[in-house]
Amino acid sequence: MNIQTFQMVAVSLVTLGVLVAFAREWAAPDVIALAALVIALGALDADAVAGLFSNSAPLTIGAMFVLSASLERTGVMGWMARMFSRMAGRSLLTAISVLALMVIPLSAFANNAVAIILTPS
Numbered sequence: 001m002n003i004q005t006f007q008m009v010a011v012s013l014v015t016l017g018v019l020v021a022f023a024r025e026w027a028a029p030d031v032i033a034l035a036a037l038v039i040a041l042g043a044l045d046a047d048a049v050a051g052l053f054s055n056s057a058p059l060t061i062g063a064m065f066v067l068s069a070s071l072e073r074t075g076v077m078g079w080m081a082r083m084f085s086r087m088a089g090r091s092l093l094t095a096i097s098v099l100a101l102m103v104i105p106l107s108a109f110a111n112n113a114v115a116i117i118l119t120p121s
Helices: 003-024 029-043 046-052 056-074 076-088 092-109 113-117
Strands: none
Touching: 003 029, 056 076, 076 092
């Protein structure tokens, strides 16, 4: 078995283990994800690990999750939800319009972050 085959098998087993751990709720999701990262990075060589971070997409997604969690914990999301509920009322058309009025300006300044921020954790 060559090194690439070993790496593929190891990362596949870690991914399967993470899915089972998430489904069974063996630990907090952040603990499971961090443990999987440490295990997977241990199975990869330095060039493969460096290649992971040469693309800005994983770092951007990670930053969006940090931003989303900070907005949730500071109460900004709760405030936005209360404002949305107050403005939307009971009409579906009004709710869609208010949501569009909130999301469109935000999406002009944030690259796909609006979808992450407005998704409850």
